[in-house]
Amino acid sequence: MAERFSAFSFVDRITELEAGTRAKGQFAVPEGLPSFPACLVAEAVGQLAAWVAMDHTGFRRRPVAGLAGETRFLGEVTPGQRLDLEVEIESCDDGAVAYGGCARVAGAKVLQLGHCVGLMLPLEDFDAPEAVQGRFQVLRETGVPGGRFRGVAPAELLVIDRRPGERIRAAMQVPAAAPFFADHFPRRPVLPGTLLLDSQIRLAVGLAAELPRPGTSPLSPARVTDVKIRSFILPGQAVELEAELSRVGDVAEAALTARSNGKQIATGRLELASREVAQ
Amino acid sequence: MAHREITKQEIQAVYPTVAQILADALGCDVDRVKLDASLIEDLDAESIDFLDLVFRLERAFKVKIPRGKIVEDARGDLPESDFEQKGYVTEVGLKRLREFLSEVPPERFRTPMKSADIPRLFTPETFCKVVVRAQRAAQGSA
Numbered sequence: 001m002a003e004r005f006s007a008f009s010f011v012d013r014i015t016e017l018e019a020g021t022r023a024k025g026q027f028a029v030p031e032g033l034p035s036f037p038a039c040l041v042a043e044a045v046g047q048l049a050a051w052v053a054m055d056h057t058g059f060r061r062r063p064v065a066g067l068a069g070e071t072r073f074l075g076e077v078t079p080g081q082r083l084d085l086e087v088e089i090e091s092c093d094d095g096a097v098a099y100g101g102c103a104r105v106a107g108a109k110v111l112q113l114g115h116c117v118g119l120m121l122p123l124e125d126f127d128a129p130e131a132v133q134g135r136f137q138v139l140r141e142t143g144v145p146g147g148r149f150r151g152v153a154p155a156e157l158l159v160i161d162r163r164p165g166e167r168i169r170a171a172m173q174v175p176a177a178a179p180f181f182a183d184h185f186p187r188r189p190v191l192p193g194t195l196l197l198d199s200q201i202r203l204a205v206g207l208a209a210e211l212p213r214p215g216t217s218p219l220s221p222a223r224v225t226d227v228k229i230r231s232f233i234l235p236g237q238a239v240e241l242e243a244e245l246s247r248v249g250d251v252a253e254a255a256l257t258a259r260s261n262g263k264q265i266a267t268g269r270l271e272l273a274s275r276e277v278a279q
Numbered sequence: 280m281a282h283r284e285i286t287k288q289e290i291q292a293v294y295p296t297v298a299q300i301l302a303d304a305l306g307c308d309v310d311r312v313k314l315d316a317s318l319i320e321d322l323d324a325e326s327i328d329f330l331d332l333v334f335r336l337e338r339a340f341k342v343k344i345p346r347g348k349i350v351e352d353a354r355g356d357l358p359e360s361d362f363e364q365k366g367y368v369t370e371v372g373l374k375r376l377r378e379f380l381s382e383v384p385p386e387r388f389r390t391p392m393k394s395a396d397i398p399r400l401f402t403p404e405t406f407c408k409v410v411v412r413a414q415r416a417a418q419g420s421a
Contacts, residue, residue: 066327067334095346096330117330228304230325257306263323264306 003182005135006148008192010044011051011085013143014136020056022088023048025139028146031080038073038221039198040152041083041111045101046194049087049116051136053097054123056089059133061120063097065193068227068268069115073220074108081105082146094120126185152180155199157241165210167244172199172258176236191233196258196266197224204243204254208272211245211252219252219272227268233260243270250274283415290314290407293340293414297407300335304328312403315384319399329398336406342413349409350397353379368392380405 016024025048029036046065053063077083087101100114123129138144157170174191181189201221208219233239240259247253251273258266294314302309305322318324324332333344345351353376354362362372368391376397377388382404 067331069334115334117327117334119327119330228327228331230327267306 003179004186005144005183007150008043008152008180008183010040010047010083010149011139012146014048014051014139015143017052017055017140020052020089020092023052023086025051025085026143027083027085029077029079029081029083030147030149033079033149033151036077036079036081037198038077038111039194039201041077041103042068042071042113042197043192043194044083045085045087045103045111045113046116046118048085049089049097049099049101050118051139052087052089053092053099053118053120054132055136056092056097057094057120057123059123059129059136061094062123062126062132063118063120064126064190064232065229066096066119067115067117068113069117069225070113071224071227072112072114073110073222073224074112075105075110077103077105077110083110092120096120124187126188128186150179152178152195154202155195157199157203160240162207165207165212165245167242168203168207169240169242170203172239172241174233174235174237174239178235181235188232189235191235191237193227193229193266196229196233196239197227197256197268200241200243200256200258200266200268201270203241204245204256204270205272207243207245207254208252217274219274221270222251222273223271224256225269225271227266229266231263231265233258233265239265285408285411289411290404293407293410294403296339297336297403297410300339301332301403301406304332304335314404314407315382315402317387317399318401318403324398326398329401332406336410340410340414342410342417344409344413349379349401349405350394352412355379363394366394368394368397376400382408 010027011025012027014023014025027044050063084104087099090098096117096119098117102109103111155172157172160169160171162168184192242257243254245252245254251271254270256268256270298309298312301312305324316322337344380400383400387400
């Protein structure tokens with residue numbers, strides 16, 4: 001499968017590993033992509049943590065998206081740049097992995113993740129354990145050439161209802177098939193939580209842009225807190241996204257919610273600030 | 280560890296905060312959070328919600344709640360192999376659970392019970408008791 005280990009894989013090499021405790025790694029953002037969203041930078045950090053966690057359990061368990069206590073967006077990443085990834089595992093057992101980490105570009109921190117927890121589930125339900133373990137060896141020993149990631153088309157959002165600058169609801173249809181499902185995951189395709197978050201952030205940024213803010217630069221994502229993915233989102237599933245701006249000043253805050261079949265499936269809070277404040 | 284009975288007053292003292300935290304974590308109305316509701320059956324809690332809940336309770340009450348604490352405390356000094364076998368709770372294990380989770384209506388204890396299904400028993404009161412025990416532990420060590 002051409003997409004395997006490329007369509008949604010964001011660690012090219014694991015450069016340092018202290019088993020079960022911490023690791024460093026790299027990912028080259030391919031040139032020629034239109035952009036590289038911050039959520040994928042977070043995904044890269046999360047994937048490095050996943051490698052450490054899977055290795056720690058002898059490739060019996062793997063983490064799936066759960067909680068992300070705090071993600072700080074500290075700088076943009078542009079195609080052609082190399083991400084230097086770093087994770088610290090706070091605890092890891094067969095039930096859950098707790099970790100934090102960051103990504104740097106040329107020494108400058110571009111993203112910080114704190115208080116993240118992934119539920120550890122049987123790896124064999126999602127993937128072929130021996131293939132994953134083999135890949136881990138390659139990443140540890142030689143690494144893989146960069147440039148394999150081809151980008152992910154942003155999900156189309158159809159606005160259902162809006163109160164400009166206050167609240168917006170939109171429908172998102174998860175594609176029935178997409179290259180990233182080959183990696184996420186071969187035996188059980190689910191929408192990556194970071195792609196859901198990317199759509200939610202785009203919705204909230206659009207909403208915040210409607211606020212009257214004469215003379216200041218546009219609001220952009222500075223921090224997202226208390227992200228929780230409560231259930232698997234499957235290919236072809238219809239999801240309803242909502243963003244509600246709850247505070248406006250130098251910093252605007254948006255409550256993010258995703259629902260499907262009447263059930264709340266993901267939540268989070270996004271802080272948007274003008275660039276000067278965000279830095 | 281001395282198991283001093285947890286009083287109704289102690290439960291009531293923490294319940295409003297616990298109920299609000301549960302409602303926030305589960306995205307439901309606080310009115311739906313009844314003291315004896317099953318978090319999974321009645322309030323649609325998912326596995327990740329329990330982890331989230333524990334973090335939120337730790338933050339709100341400034342206590343430490345180790346993961347797996349409820350089952351561990353229920354098991355007490357019983358060896359793990361006597362509590363659970365091949366993924367199922369043993370007879371003696373079930374007896375311990377019934378005693379420890381005394382707030383759970385008896386008819387909800389089904390036999391045989393998979394260990395993975397133990398969280399189906401948990402109610403808001405279960406977590407009130409977790410908080411009270413953690414508070415007592417914190418006072419004890421202070």
